[in-house]
Amino acid sequence: MVRKPFIAGNWKMNMDLQSSIDLASGIAHGLGASEACEVAVCPPSVYLAAVVKAVAGNPVGVGAQNCYFERDGAFTGELSASMVSNIGCQYVILGHSERRSIFGESDADVNKKVFAALEAGLTPIVCVGELLEEREAGRTLDVIRTQFEGSLAGLSSDQMQHCVIAYEPVWAIGTGKVATPDQAEEVHASIRGLLTSSFDQATAESVRIQYGGSVKPDNASELLSQPNIDGALVGGASLKTDSFLAIVKAAN
Numbered sequence: 690m691v692r693k694p695f696i697a698g699n700w701k702m703n704m705d706l707q708s709s710i711d712l713a714s715g716i717a718h719g720l721g722a723s724e725a726c727e728v729a730v731c732p733p734s735v736y737l738a739a740v741v742k743a744v745a746g747n748p749v750g751v752g753a754q755n756c757y758f759e760r761d762g763a764f765t766g767e768l769s770a771s772m773v774s775n776i777g778c779q780y781v782i783l784g785h786s787e788r789r790s791i792f793g794e795s796d797a798d799v800n801k802k803v804f805a806a807l808e809a810g811l812t813p814i815v816c817v818g819e820l821l822e823e824r825e826a827g828r829t830l831d832v833i834r835t836q837f838e839g840s841l842a843g844l845s846s847d848q849m850q851h852c853v854i855a856y857e858p859v860w861a862i863g864t865g866k867v868a869t870p871d872q873a874e875e876v877h878a879s880i881r882g883l884l885t886s887s888f889d890q891a892t893a894e895s896v897r898i899q900y901g902g903s904v905k906p907d908n909a910s911e912l913l914s915q916p917n918i919d920g921a922l923v924g925g926a927s928l929k930t931d932s933f934l935a936i937v938k939a940a941n
């Protein structure tokens with residue numbers, strides 16, 4: 690099965706209203722009519738609606754960077770998955786390492802959010818990744834397995850096929866220290882194996898696994914040419930039209 694490459698920009702807590710609109714329209718207008726890859730931008734939540742409007746009619750999806758798992762109620766400061774979907778988003782990033790490490794999100798929290806996102810019709814981009822000390826201790830694949838099993842517990846094969854996984858080694862995020870194509874491919878292949886053992890072959894062949902962590906225009910092609918790397922979740926380089934479009938081009 691051919692998996693369509695998927696490049697998403699995680700803007701994190703950056704930009705203001707006007708620069709968000711400008712960046713989103715710049716990306717929308719810079720894309721060719723027949724891009725071979727799927728493209729999405731994930732701005733801060735207060736700019737989601739404006740960005741949805743800015744890319745309307747263009748092949749650019751919009752995603753939130755997080756959502757809560759409850760449907761509605763007294764959860765001050767939170768956004769439900771249905772709210773994210775209701776304003777025109779298609780995706781939500783879940784379990785990003787910054788959510789896990791700074792805001793204490795557990796695999797069990799991420800799991801509940803995945804179900805909420807699927808129920809709202811969103812495509813969850815579920816992030817996993819090891820810390821530097823875990824890699825140095827030779828525990829990378831164990832850590833990934835634990836996060837995978839905890840975050841994706843209880844999904845049917847059909848639900849799993851509606852998810853995207855992002856492998857983001859924490860030591861590569863925002864550091865300029867990108868994983869080598871071999872390092873990344875080893876983990877992606879093991880995630881593909883987990884998809885086969887926990888779900889089935891068809892699911893393993895169809896789920897896209899993005900790499901994230903210091904992806905730049907000059908390292909994107911080599912990473913994306915690995916057999917199990919199906920796209921990228923881009924942080925810093927997604928904040929400029931030119932660098933983001935260059936990464937999209939590398940995927941095409």
Ligand code: 13P
Nearest residue numbers: 699862863902903924925
């Ligand atoms: P950088 O591309 O800035 O390393 O960020 C990666 C990331 O965390 C995307 O979610």
